[in-house]
Amino acid sequence: MARILITSAIPYINGIKHLGNLIGSQLPADLYARYQRARGNEVMFLCATDEHGTPAELAAAKAGKPVAEYCADMYTVQADIAKRFGLSFDHFGRSSSDQNKRLTQHFAGKLDDAGLIREVSEKQVYSNADGRFLPDRYIEGTCPNCGYERARGDQCENCTKQLDPTDLIEPRSAISGSTDLEVRETKHLYLRQSAMKDQLDAWIDSKIPPRFRNELLGGDSEGWTKTEDLSGFKENPYWPTLTTSIAKKWLHDGDGLQDRGITRDLDWGVPVKKGDQDWPGMEGKVFYVWFDAPIEYIACAKEWADANGRTDADWERWWRTDKGADDVRYVQFMGKDNVPFHTLSFPATILGTNTHNEVSGSSEQWKLVDYIKSFNYLNYDGGQFSTSQGRGVFMDQALEILSADYWRWWLLSHAPESSDSEFTWENFQQSVNKDLADVLGNFVSRITKFCRSKFGEAVPEGGNYGDRENALINELTKRVRAYEGHMEAMEVRKSAQELRAIWVAGNEYLQAAAPWSTFKEDPEQAAAQVRLGLNLIRLYSVLSAPFIPDTSARMLSAMNTLDTAWPEDMAAALSALPAGHDFTVPDVLFAKVTDEQREEWQEKFAGTRS
Numbered sequence: 001m002a003r004i005l006i007t008s009a010i011p012y013i014n015g016i017k018h019l020g021n022l023i024g025s026q027l028p029a030d031l032y033a034r035y036q037r038a039r040g041n042e043v044m045f046l047c048a049t050d051e052h053g054t055p056a057e058l059a060a061a062k063a064g065k066p067v068a069e070y071c072a073d074m075y076t077v078q079a080d081i082a083k084r085f086g087l088s089f090d091h092f093g094r095s096s097s098d099q100n101k102r103l104t105q106h107f108a109g110k111l112d113d114a115g116l117i118r119e120v121s122e123k124q125v126y127s128n129a130d131g132r133f134l135p136d137r138y139i140e141g142t143c144p145n146c147g148y149e150r151a152r153g154d155q156c157e158n159c160t161k162q163l164d165p166t167d168l169i170e171p172r173s174a175i176s177g178s179t180d181l182e183v184r185e186t187k188h189l190y191l192r193q194s195a196m197k198d199q200l201d202a203w204i205d206s207k208i209p210p211r212f213r214n215e216l217l218g219g220d221s222e223g224w225t226k227t228e229d230l231s232g233f234k235e236n237p238y239w240p241t242l243t244t245s246i247a248k249k250w251l252h253d254g255d256g257l258q259d260r261g262i263t264r265d266l267d268w269g270v271p272v273k274k275g276d277q278d279w280p281g282m283e284g285k286v287f288y289v290w291f292d293a294p295i296e297y298i299a300c301a302k303e304w305a306d307a308n309g310r311t312d313a314d315w316e317r318w319w320r321t322d323k324g325a326d327d328v329r330y331v332q333f334m335g336k337d338n339v340p341f342h343t344l345s346f347p348a349t350i351l352g353t354n355t356h357n358e359v360s361g362s363s364e365q366w367k368l369v370d371y372i373k374s375f376n377y378l379n380y381d382g383g384q385f386s387t388s389q390g391r392g393v394f395m396d397q398a399l400e401i402l403s404a405d406y407w408r409w410w411l412l413s414h415a416p417e418s419s420d421s422e423f424t425w426e427n428f429q430q431s432v433n434k435d436l437a438d439v440l441g442n443f444v445s446r447i448t449k450f451c452r453s454k455f456g457e458a459v460p461e462g463g464n465y466g467d468r469e470n471a472l473i474n475e476l477t478k479r480v481r482a483y484e485g486h487m488e489a490m491e492v493r494k495s496a497q498e499l500r501a502i503w504v505a506g507n508e509y510l511q512a513a514a515p516w517s518t519f520k521e522d523p524e525q526a527a528a529q530v531r532l533g534l535n536l537i538r539l540y541s542v543l544s545a546p547f548i549p550d551t552s553a554r555m556l557s558a559m560n561t562l563d564t565a566w567p568e569d570m571a572a573a574l575s576a577l578p579a580g581h582d583f584t585v586p587d588v589l590f591a592k593v594t595d596e597q598r599e600e601w602q603e604k605f606a607g608t609r610s
């Protein structure tokens with residue numbers, strides 16, 4: 001039994017996510033977690049809300065709530081939606097938890113002990129009216145380059161020029177609009193990422209197949225892209241080009257990897273401490289959200305342990321290689337925009353801590369990621385999903401019109417893996433009606449109803465499997481092995497295609513065997529065909545569960561069995577339900593999407609959610 005640690009990129013707290021966010025990390029992570037559990041492996045699947053930073057403060061102010069209360073409320077909303085989408089986290093945590101506070105302070109202390117933190121004096125804009133320092137993007141003014149009046153302190157949206165807040169003409173606070181601003185000196189802590197450049201470089205190199213390392217460094221990664229189908233973890237622990245080339249670019253382009261500030265002058269966040277000690281000069285400051293957010297991946301496991309009456313050893317065996325996590329395979333799921341961060345900044349935190357401990361003889365060794373699965377973007381109906389414009393389908397709205405499995409199937413079977421993909425209502429309608437209603441739903445309905453009408457609601461007795469049945473068993477054996485290969489390699493679309501082909505094979509068998517005709521001349525033979533068909537429903541339930549868990553549970557319940565054994569031996573799997581075993585005819589599994597519905601929804605989600 002393998003042990004697999006899975007994390008999904010953690011969603012930011014300020015609002016409900018859209019379907020593009022869902023397919024970018026949480027949903028494919030859930031697919032993989034469910035599959036690995038189904039194969040009998042030990043899985044720890046973690047996700048959380050990312051709650052610190054100025055956007056949370058501003059969203060809370062807009063909602064008229066204290067920020068802690070706002071985050072607690074939004075956490076409840078996000079956790080509830082995740083549950084209704086069938087996201088099977090072992091724990092859904094919060095980056096504002098006490099566990100994460102302590103662990104973040106602990107890591108900062110270790111990094112400082114290792115000489116990897118330096119103090120920097122900076123000039124920053126202070127708003128007297130707001131009583132706080134303003135991050136660059138919360139200062140607005142007129143662009144000195146193009147005259148645009150709503151340019152931000154970090155960049156002009158109109159002409160794209162990079163700016164410093166002091167460049168702006170007539171600067172004002174984006175929070176209050178106040179122009180009573182002044183530049184003050186403030187001190188911040190920086191993580192010396194530049195000092196870890198070589199170490200990070202060597203680590204990234206170890207994830208590139210040796211024969212491609214030179215090509216990649218020479219800027220020619222084409223040859224490697226073509227071999228991405230070799231990147232499945234089991235056969236090959238190397239990472240896809242998309243991932244390593246992004247990391248290499250950040251390590252080597254321009255001046256290379258830069259040191260990065262890990263503190264902010266804000267109220268809302270993890271107070272800056274060195275372990276459990278005060279940090280002189282850092283009073284009243286918090287850690288920068290980028291620093292504490294990924295540490296929540298780890299703290300989330302402690303939250304899980306604490307919430308379930310477990311010990312520290314129970315979560316540390318997933319995260320500490322000196323405490324039993326050596327055989328853990330750690331897989332991260334995320335959108336491509338998150339790759340630089342997960343290949344460089346977070347590993348710098350971990351590597352920095354581990355390295356120091358090697359020197360001091362301490363046993364504290366933390367787990368680094370083994371495999372990163374990253375996604376491109378899902379677009380919406382000829383444009384982009386937009387949270388600010390309310391364009392596209394958001395997770396709560398999706399569940400108001402159709403249950404989770406409709407969405408899970410479409411999103412996973414169209415996952416933006418090798419390139420961006422697009423949601424259109426025509427495509428959604430076609431995919432639901434063909435794959436789910438015609439292929440899977442119709443198969444289940446036909447075979448159960450036919451059996452009920454001719455043999456009653458029990459698996460019929462008599463007849464034997466012949467050539468046609470054995471041919472199906474051979475085909476399914478091949479297809480299921482291919483399905484396993486794709487799932488293991490996290491090739492989401494290929495997995496969906498193979499699963500669909502497995503459903504189609506059953507339909508084609510039923511069409512060719514035609515028990516409704518056979519029954520007239522040879523009822524025994526028809527009984528054997530129907531028996532196989534009913535066993536196929538149980539098989540489909542087991543194989544489809546990672547994609548459509550609710551429907552799989554309904555199929556299993558209709559077949560009146562708790563047997564979810566994976567089909568290692570296809571012939572045995574297709575005899576699991578013996579003659580005489582009772583079943584019931586389930587209600588329609590999937591309703592078709594009508595043209596009227598499609599048009600109504602297209603209109604409804606075109607922009608500005610109400």
Ligand SMILES: [Zn+2]
Pocket residue numbers: 143144145146147148151156157158159160161
């Ligand atoms: Zn401008």
